[in-house]
Amino acid sequence: ETGVTQTPRHLVMGMTNKKSLKCEQHLGHNAMYWYKQSAKKPLELMFVYNFKEQTENNSVPSRFSPECPNSSHLFLHLHTLQPEDSALYLCASSQRIASGAYNEQFFGPGTRLTVL
């Protein structure tokens, strides 16, 4: 595997379900991100992990819970979601220096989530 992979690619869940999205990067990067992309909205940054530490939570509802067990893996745990949470969820990774700007981000193919 190369680049950034995401599983599953498609997910349909009910509002009472609990599910998890998985992201894995094979690029040796030290930062990983979750984005939400809705039909008529821009890419919305949800969470940022630098060196496995969460440095950004962009006012995301608590029904979304990220987990970064190591620098290569990132999870997004989902529970009691709402229909408006249906969207494409993209994972990305990059190599960041401690106090530097965002570098080139490599995106995974995304998980298309539908909440019924």
Place this chain on the structure above:
Amino acid sequence: QQPVQSPQAVILREGEDAVINCSSSKALYSVHWYRQKHGEAPIFLMILLKGGEQKGHDKISASFNEKKQQSSLYLTASQLSYSGTYFCGTEVRDTDKLIFGTGTRLQVFP
């Protein structure tokens, strides 16, 4: 804080040129450009870090006017492969956030 992109959509014939603009109301540290084809992940095009900086590869280039807090992406002699949605991402000074614009949909026809 979200940057504003214009135009929202562009339709071109092969060989024509286009300019996509990205404006911010905040002082910027950097501007990023990405292209996303339908059903695919966004792909990085370039980052501009300094005011006045210009970059390019192939026939796609960009400039960053730090004073005006804006960036422009130039597509010259467009090819069919340029079709997609172009996003600018802006990093505001003294924040740790990269915020994307709403995108510009570009369609190139033969």
